[in-house]
Amino acid sequence: MSNESKKQIDCPSSQATAEGARIFGVMTGTPEDHRVGYLSEALPVSEKLLALAGDAKPTELFRIAAPCAGASGGCKHFKGNACSLAKRIVEGVPAVVNALPACQIRSTCRWFRQEGKEACFRCPVVMTDKSNASDYEKQIADAD
Amino acid sequence: MKKSEVKSQQSAGELEAPVRLTPEQLEIVAAGFMRQVSQVVKGGTGGGATTGAISPIILKMF
Numbered sequence: 001m002s003n004e005s006k007k008q009i010d011c012p013s014s015q016a017t018a019e020g021a022r023i024f025g026v027m028t029g030t031p032e033d034h035r036v037g038y039l040s041e042a043l044p045v046s047e048k049l050l051a052l053a054g055d056a057k058p059t060e061l062f063r064i065a066a067p068c069a070g071a072s073g074g075c076k077h078f079k080g081n082a083c084s085l086a087k088r089i090v091e092g093v094p095a096v097v098n099a100l101p102a103c104q105i106r107s108t109c110r111w112f113r114q115e116g117k118e119a120c121f122r123c124p125v126v127m128t129d130k131s132n133a134s135d136y137e138k139q140i141a142d143a144d
Numbered sequence: 145m146k147k148s149e150v151k152s153q154q155s156a157g158e159l160e161a162p163v164r165l166t167p168e169q170l171e172i173v174a175a176g177f178m179r180q181v182s183q184v185v186k187g188g189t190g191g192g193a194t195t196g197a198i199s200p201i202i203l204k205m206f
Contacts, residue, residue, distance in 0.1 A: 026170055027177045028163050031184050037163040037173055052174040056181055061174055101162035124162060132184065 010065040010108045011075075013085070013128045016058040018066035021045045024105045025063035027127065035096070036063050036124045042104040059128035065105045076144045084144055086111040086119055092140050095121035 014021055023043045025036035043049060045064065053061040068083075069075040077085040089111070100120050106112050111119040130137060165173060 023170075026165065026174050028165075028173055029177075031177075031181050034177070035160070035163055037165040037169075039170060040164065040166050043167060043170075049170075052171060052178065054178055054182070056178065060181065061178060096160060097162045098159035099162060102164045121159075124160075 008108055009068045009110050009113065010105050011068040011083075012063065012065050012105060012109050012111055012123065013059075013126060014064045014066035015128075016045050016050060016062070016064055018064070018069075021064050021066040022105075023049060023062045024065050024103060027061050027063075031132075034125070034127060036101070036126065038101045038103050038124075040102065040104070056131070057129045060130065063126070063128065065109070068110045079144070083110050083114055085141070086115050088140050088143060089122050089126065090115045090118045093122045093125060096125045097121055 011018075012024070021044075023039065023045060025038050027034045028037040029035045042065065045058075049062070050058050058064070069078070071078045071081075075083075077083050095118070097120075100106075100117055101124060103109070103120065103123070106120065109119075111123070133141070
């Protein structure tokens with residue numbers, strides 16, 4: 001068993017209620033054409049920050065990282081020791097950026113570890129929760 | 145969607161520079177985005193995915 005297996009691996013699309021949750025990105029642009037703005041410093045989830053989302057879910061505004069639950073934690077996307085959501089994103093979503101985002105969680109990100117920079121090139125268009133998701137978006141997000 | 149179709153869309157679309165923000169900018173950016181969210185009529189497709197939902201960039205390119 002390598003030391004890598006003992007290192008924390010983070011899910012970059014977690015809920016605000018997850019233990020160890022921290023905000024690493026915030027939506028910019030418009031709801032129809034949004035992009036994640038990557039924070040130069042990941043911030044612990046706090047009531048003050050959550051209040052910025054108003055009546056919306058925090059995950060409609062923020063990108064939140066938290067330790068990957070994996071199969072043992074009941075994550076529906078985790079199959080065969082891999083994140084199927086990361087795979088679907090890389091296969092089904094075009095890249096939107098021409099360089100790696102200045103992301104503070106890359107070193108522990110499950111998606112990056114599994115799919116490499118191709119996940120990062122698509123990450124800016126990922127919104128964890130979207131109220132008016134299209135059928136295609138639902139297919140990518142909820143195929144499991 | 146086939147992988148070949150995805151790759152052709154990548155070459156056809158324009159790639160952007162990633163957006164970088166400081167914690168000091170977070171509140172202003174969040175407020176601006178949420179102002180636009182409040183103007184969008186919610187509930188069109190009856191609720192979204194619980195995680196990892198993607199914006200319809202592919203649809204927009206056609």
